[in-house]
Amino acid sequence: MSGSDPVAVTEAVAAVIAAVEAEEGKLAPKKRAVLEAALCCFAEQGFAATSTRSIAERAGVAEATIFRHFASKEDLLLRIVRPLGMRLMAPAVAEAEAVFAQADGDPEEMIRGIFRARLAFADRYAPLVRILLQELPVNPALQGLLQEGVIARLARFAEDRLTREAEQGHIRPIAAGRFLRIVASVLIGYWVSRSMVAPGDWDDEAEIAVMASVLARGLQP
Amino acid sequence: MSGSDPVAVTEAVAAVIAAVEAEEGKLAPKKRAVLEAALCCFAEQGFAATSTRSIAERAGVAEATIFRHFASKEDLLLRIVRPLGMRLMAPAVAEAEAVFAQADGDPEEMIRGIFRARLAFADRYAPLVRILLQELPVNPALQGLLQEGVIARLARFAEDRLTREAEQGHIRPIAAGRFLRIVASVLIGYWVSRSMVAPGDWDDEAEIAVMASVLARGLQP
DNA sequence: TTTGCGAGTGAGTGATTACTCACATTTCTG
DNA sequence: CAGAAATGTGAGTAATCACTCACTCGCAAA
Numbered sequence: 001m002s003g004s005d006p007v008a009v010t011e012a013v014a015a016v017i018a019a020v021e022a023e024e025g026k027l028a029p030k031k032r033a034v035l036e037a038a039l040c041c042f043a044e045q046g047f048a049a050t051s052t053r054s055i056a057e058r059a060g061v062a063e064a065t066i067f068r069h070f071a072s073k074e075d076l077l078l079r080i081v082r083p084l085g086m087r088l089m090a091p092a093v094a095e096a097e098a099v100f101a102q103a104d105g106d107p108e109e110m111i112r113g114i115f116r117a118r119l120a121f122a123d124r125y126a127p128l129v130r131i132l133l134q135e136l137p138v139n140p141a142l143q144g145l146l147q148e149g150v151i152a153r154l155a156r157f158a159e160d161r162l163t164r165e166a167e168q169g170h171i172r173p174i175a176a177g178r179f180l181r182i183v184a185s186v187l188i189g190y191w192v193s194r195s196m197v198a199p200g201d202w203d204d205e206a207e208i209a210v211m212a213s214v215l216a217r218g219l220q221p
Numbered sequence: 222m223s224g225s226d227p228v229a230v231t232e233a234v235a236a237v238i239a240a241v242e243a244e245e246g247k248l249a250p251k252k253r254a255v256l257e258a259a260l261c262c263f264a265e266q267g268f269a270a271t272s273t274r275s276i277a278e279r280a281g282v283a284e285a286t287i288f289r290h291f292a293s294k295e296d297l298l299l300r301i302v303r304p305l306g307m308r309l310m311a312p313a314v315a316e317a318e319a320v321f322a323q324a325d326g327d328p329e330e331m332i333r334g335i336f337r338a339r340l341a342f343a344d345r346y347a348p349l350v351r352i353l354l355q356e357l358p359v360n361p362a363l364q365g366l367l368q369e370g371v372i373a374r375l376a377r378f379a380e381d382r383l384t385r386e387a388e389q390g391h392i393r394p395i396a397a398g399r400f401l402r403i404v405a406s407v408l409i410g411y412w413v414s415r416s417m418v419a420p421g422d423w424d425d426e427a428e429i430a431v432m433a434s435v436l437a438r439g440l441q442p
Numbered sequence: 443t444t445t446g447c448g449a450g451t452g453a454g455t456g457a458t459t460a461c462t463c464a465c466a467t468t469t470c471t472g
Numbered sequence: 473c474a475g476a477a478a479t480g481t482g483a484g485t486a487a488t489c490a491c492t493c494a495c496t497c498g499c500a501a502a
Contacts, residue, residue, distance in 0.1 A: 185410025
């Protein structure tokens with residue numbers, strides 16, 4: 001309802017545009033406008049509650065123009081969301097893997113690193129994240145994408161680091177799936193609180209410090 | 222997509238029926254049927270994607286019957302969701318408060334108690350919880366209800382217990398809001414994983430033990 | 443200059459939307 | 473038992489839905 005931070009919108013739009021252009025070359029200007037408008041509408045009202053008419057109006061385009069470039073409203077959604085999994089999540093996962101690889105011996109700093117990076121990521125692409133959170137409960141395709149494309153891959157990598165740390169006695173032995181779920185839950189819970197439930201003044205660094213401290217100590221052997 | 226556990230549906234339906242009957246006496250049978258059908262439809266497809274026609278068909282009722290008993294589709298949603306805040310959350314909050322009050326000196330057992338109770342609650346009223354999770358991002362009224370009616374009240378109560386425990390050196394000093402957010406995040410993350418993202422075989426007691434252990438140790442001074 | 447083509451659109455399409463209304467039927471009440 | 477009130481519905485309503493189609497336009501190759 002409150003609308004989205006224009007900076008974040010621009011970032012998210014730019015990312016989606018870049019991803020689509022990588023597939024099919026330079027986009028027609030009005031196709032760009034449709035993507036941008038749809039992204040905002042879906043993020044604000046949800047997919048089902050958004051009409052193609054309102055997208056067209058926001059884009060300054062005839063309704064027919066939407067269907068020249070996209071097969072259906074559903075196709076438009078997928079075009080917007082798919083890059084999130086493919087092009088955005090992949091570097092994000094790699095980045096998280098880098099955090100796992102570094103920072104030997106200090107799990108708390110590792111968690112802080114993950115939190116800072118993922119929080120910046122979520123803020124950068126806030127409208128996309130919002131769409132993802134809304135559609136996830138009703139869209140099995142998205143559930144599968146998230147489950148296999150992100151969680152499973154990340155867990156496989158984290159497993160190595162975590163067993164190594166556990167053998168050295170730095171942390172308690174814990175399954176990677178559980179570790180990731182707990183850390184991700186705390187992170188997502190914070191993001192949702194801060195930017196959806198109770199927007200206002202939040203001291204990210206202080207909150208991250210508390211969350212990382214609690215989690216790191218919780219993981220001690 | 223998988224549909225809801227019929228037992229859970231019955232529980233949730235019974236709770237909503239009971240709440241509405243408490244307000245306006247015995248319900249007309251078809252009004253009951255409408256409430257039940259709407260509850261299932263909203264939980265499965267989301268509010269916006271559910272048509273009044275599909276509700277009527279599922280309820281075995283004429284579409285007009287819906288509007289004899291409910292002013293609008295939106296009103297129907299609120300009638301279903303409001304009891305969750307008022308009648309269901311209130312005992313839940315009281316129950317959580319009881320957990321806070323008991324179990325002095327063992328935060329881990331306290332957290333396990335909270336987890337067991339809230340998990341059972343969420344399973345009992347799974348369709349309602351599903352609706353709540355789906356509508357929360359787009360419905361500011363629900364956001365306010367949750368924020369002020371549940372979180373604020375619970376935080377006020379938890380504050381006492383937490384400062385008391387902190388003074389005795391059992392746990393580190395932590396703001397109640399942060400404590401609740403972290404615990405709730407882990408709990409919700411688990412519930413969503415278990416019953417929405419990756420349904421399958423989960424050993425609740427084992428998972429609860431891990432989560433409670435991590436959180437309790439994380440809260441040590 | 444002609445021809446072909448992708449971009450863009452106004453004016454529709456039938457289907458579906460939430461919702462209404464006149465009227466039948468059942469239930470309650472005096 | 474009479475009559476009022478509550479419950480239920482078939483047949484609508486206008487509006488909106490996602491989507492189509494015949495068409496124009498600007499532009500570039502032949």
